Amino acid sequence: MVLAVVSLIDVVFLLLLYFLCTAKFGTSEEVFPLEIPAAASAEGSNPAAAPPLVVRVTDAAQGWLRIDGDWPQPRNEQELLTVLQDLRTGDSSMLAIDHSILIAPHPHAAWGNVVSTYNAVVRAGFTNIGFESSL
Numbered sequence: 001m002v003l004a005v006v007s008l009i010d011v012v013f014l015l016l017l018y019f020l021c022t023a024k025f026g027t028s029e030e031v032f033p034l035e036i037p038a039a040a041s042a043e044g045s046n047p048a049a050a051p052p053l054v055v056r057v058t059d060a061a062q063g064w065l066r067i068d069g070d071w072p073q074p075r076n077e078q079e080l081l082t083v084l085q086d087l088r089t090g091d092s093s094m095l096a097i098d099h100s101i102l103i104a105p106h107p108h109a110a111w112g113n114v115v116s117t118y119n120a121v122v123r124a125g126f127t128n129i130g131f132e133s134s135l
Contacts, residue, residue: 052100053087054132055080057117059108065117077116084124097125104132 054068065074067083074080087095101121105114121129 052102054102054104055117057105057109057114059106064113077120081120081123084121088125098128100128101126102130102132
């Protein structure tokens, strides 16, 4: 019995070509450049530093974003981006680029809302971003 190796190689190359043409090589989410502090330094090593800006992601369908303090309250991630950009680069420029931003997701918050919040903070230009534990 003679094995037709030539046709087998043709089939393998066709399968390879099919998978190369149909594969998606892009990333599905943005890269999260986070530096998580050690447990000992989580309290903050500089007590004179400004308190972090806490952005809460709730589980409510309407108004699922809330910023702690007397800041303008966004209703969605686009408004959050606008508020944060104004706080960083606006006339008063109240927050520095390395100001600490804490994202505090509710345990039942939609993961997409948490990712959208993170992406808005990154797009606003902040570099010191962390997540607050709900435990």
